[in-house]
Amino acid sequence: MSRVDVAELVRSVVENRRHERGPLLVILHDLNDQLGYIDSTVVELVAGELNVSRADVHGVVTFYTDFRTEPAAGVSLKLCRAEACKAVGAERVVEHAQQVFGVRVGETTPDGSVTLDQVFCLGNCALGPAAQVNGKTHGRVDENRLVEILASAETTERASATSPGEPS
Amino acid sequence: MTTIYVPRDSSATSVGADEVAAAIRGAARESGHDIRLVRNGSRGMFWLEPLVEVATDRGRVGYGPVTADAVPALIEAGMLDGADHELCLGLVEELPWMRDQQRLCFARVGLTDPLSVDDYVANGGLAGLRAALDLAPAEVITELSDSGLRGRGGAGFPSGIKWKTVLDTESDLKFVCCNADEGDSGTFADRMLMEGDPFCLIESMAIAAHAVGATEGYIYIRSEYPDAVNTMRAAIDIAYAQGWLGSDILDSGLRFDLSVRVGAGAYICGEETSMLESLEGKRGMVRPKPPIPAINGLFGKPTVVNNVLTLASVPTILANGGGAYAEHGMERSRGTQVFQLAGNIKHGGVFETAFGITLGELVNGYGGGTLSGRPVRAAQVGGPLGSYVPAAQFDLPTDYEAFAAAEAMLGHGGVVVFDDTVDMAAMARFAMEFCAEESCGKCTPCRVGAVRGVEVIDRITSGEEPETNIGVLNDLCEVMTEGSLCAMGGLTPNPVRSALQHFADDFTGGHAPATTGDDPTTTSGNGSGPSGVLAGDEESKA
Incomplete structure (x- = not known):
């Protein structure tokens, strides 16, 4: 623009x-x-x-953490690291995501496809670990499910090419 | 025509409720069944989500957890007629979890279509507002005071006193603000209520407006809850069209305008003065109190600031009288509390019951112990700023004062359970780390103290003069408690000190954390995973 x-x-x-x-x-x-x-x-x-x-x-x-000062990727992946999700292995999921994407939380992959963020609570505390991908919350996220969710999100992203960010 | 319920609650959709709804629609069409699919709120039994309910002559029959893949077989087996199946749970209302609750605040959540005006009115909606409009403002507040209602956001301040202060403060403009910045881990009841019964919150804010003489209101919802934002906004539009908001509410002459404001990812904005700053479009910096918001609140005007559940308790109080509400509960904790069981728990969800039930009955009884099947080691009650309660103290009754006497905090009734693999020193460190991350930075004990707290805990756990450094940590906690401007810095020592007090070995290396071979997160099979079929929100309007 x-x-x-x-x-x-x-x-x-x-x-x-x-x-x-x-x-x-x-x-x-x-x-x-x-x-x-x-x-x-x-x-x-x-x-x-x-x-x-x-x-x-x-x-x-x-x-405010929601306001970005530089472009985000097409897929925004937020992993919950608050207590309730930690109690069921959130840190393991975060560790896995950092390894898979080769970035730390708060960073975007070099190809610009995924931004990995941490979040403190998505209100899904009885079905943790929780993640939010482009505004949609996912529960009981483990290493395998994370891959499934992202594959689906990338397909949707390519198909619709919608603008990133929270739905208004 | 059969009515089928599949929740639209974002916890239910987080494990595949949209896909289940789409599958049921498709399978019913193929098999020639005429169904009406309602996207209700969640019943709050999250281990059963997606929970499908079928309306029958006997009542609503539940099936769960249902996956999209299981739908064809379920329909083949006669689910649409309420037939038996291995996933069939029987009548939902008769499940012990549902039967044993006293749902006053959550009366309609999970039962109704959240955006159906007819459902709302048919299930007791508007009775509170109509009763309130027949009373003078001071009489409404008398009912509220008689009910003994205390703020459900955590602090437990008597709501009647707050409202009376606003009523008694002269001003040309007053506000009612709902704090829906539910940032605490282990809490999701505010979200469930907004997604599952949004008209209840609108009704209660209109009652508050009448009681204190306010004309404008805001619901401040955190951005992490996009579904709650969308549902609340849709409900407000409907409420205007119905005459439940606007210039002449229910033809009473009451004027009240309400809108949603969305937060932007700052935990501190759940603190009431920080929330007011944010509503004014500023950085969410905490204000010193006094002046209190009831006198000098939003844009300097008298303002009611209440949590979602505090407000949502008001309609039932007005409909049935303050005295009826006060019959529930114990000591100075009257009415019901919406307990939220979370973390490493087998049966997680919301359980609304009178104050007084013990923590053990909740965690080990209804909650069924841990998800991992390992022993419970501790529960953190009241959010990230609440104390860790060791399993040995689970006979504590859920009463504000009883918890305070045990140096714990009942807060909003969120309970996060941990099994014996938890490293409590790491949790204490996280409490400080979280405070450092989320502090608004206005006062030094919180801004600097939290950073120093992380450092000193690291020194203790690495074996660097542990005794001296534990002394330093205790001093630091005292400074933060006594010197911080708000509860963020002031209560962060709660989890730290309670961890240190009950689990000292974790800090000094004397405790070898239990290790687990199997991954607790893989034991649940109730997530169907997104199938790429995006079920639209239209279903709720069907």
Whole structure:
């Protein structure tokens, strides 16, 4: 997307949300969903539209883990590492995923296909270990099931070529 | 026409409920059966998910855990007529897990189509709001106070006092905010309620608006719960169309507007003042209290901030009276608690019952012990900031004060079970690591203390002057407890100290963790895996 297009998008998103109370988080969600990430260009544009400082916007973007500052892969894999999932072997699944993809949590594979993230609780604590792939939660995830889920997600991703991020 | 229920709850879909629903639809069509497929909430018996229910003359017959592959054989065997099969569980209401509960807050969850207005009203919906609208605001609060309801989010603060403070504070604008940032591991009841009975939350917030004189409300839902967000938003749209929200609610003249706001992956935003900052579009930095949100809350206005389950308990209190609610429970813990059994547990899920049931009855009784089949070593109660309770103390009654006396915290009733392979020093380290990761950074004891906590635990476990360093750790815990601005830093010492107190050997190498040859996670066979068939949400609207 060119800079002009991004500027146009930011303007329209801000216009849509301007009437809401304290709209910055809502605006950033919209932009993160549509662009996949929020970089310094977008921060500057949002600050300009809302007439606040870039620091104010940057501070909010960096506080929340959902807002990415660089593009994510087509497949977003989030593995739960909170207590309930640890109790049934979540760390083993994380270890396995790191080995298979050759990246640490928080990183994207070199081919840009999968972003591996950790998450603390998906609310699936009676059916752990839990994982979330492109917004869909999976339970009782072990090493084998992880491979199945990802294969299915990559197929779906190729077929639909939908934009990454949480469903709105 | 037969009515079949397949849950839409995200825990149920996490183990293949969408695929099962699609398979049933396909198989019924092929075999010429005329069915109505309802995507209900979950009954909360997660070890049986996907749990398929068939409406019969006798009642709802359950089958589970069902996989998509098993569907053709089940239909062949006569599942659509409620016939017997090895997966048949009999009448769902008569299963001990269901029969022994007192479902006040979760009365409709799993029973109804979450977005069906008719189902909602036919099952007691709106009775609380109608009763409240016949009362003056102060009278509503009297009922609430009489019920003895205390905040279900963890702190257990009396709800009547909170609402009265908001009512008594003069302002041109007041808010009702629902804290649905259920970030604690081992809790999923808020999510289940929002996905399974969203109108209940809407009704309760309208009652709160009437009681305190608020006109606007927000439900702050964490982004990790996309299904809850979608269900709540759909329910709000329907509620507006029904006149349950908006400028003249149920023709009473009450005005209340409600919307959903989505968090962005910050655990700290479950702390009420941090949540308010986030709702204002800012970094989720904790505010010092006082001033309390009831007086100076969202955008500086008087604000009710309640957890999902606190609010969801309100309609039944108004419908049946505060006194009826208070008949349940023990001592100063009145009513029911929605216990959540999680982690390494054979029968995990939600179990709503009066306060007072012991931890052992929940974990070893209804929960059936561990999933791995190994002995229970400890349970963490009340989330990541709650204490580890050793199996020897499982006779503790679930009562806020009884737990406090045992230096534990009942909190929101989430129970995470661990077997004897757990390394408690590693869990204590994780508590500090988690605090370091999720601290908002505003106060030093939390921001710096958590990092130092990880370091000092590492020194202890590596055998570096263990006695001295245990002393340092205890000092550090005291500083965090006494000096932190909010519960994040203030309660992180709970899991650390309880682990140290009950499982000291794990820190000093005296305990050899039990090892397990088999992988507990592979023992469950109830996940069918995604088949690539994406069952759409349309089913719920059928």
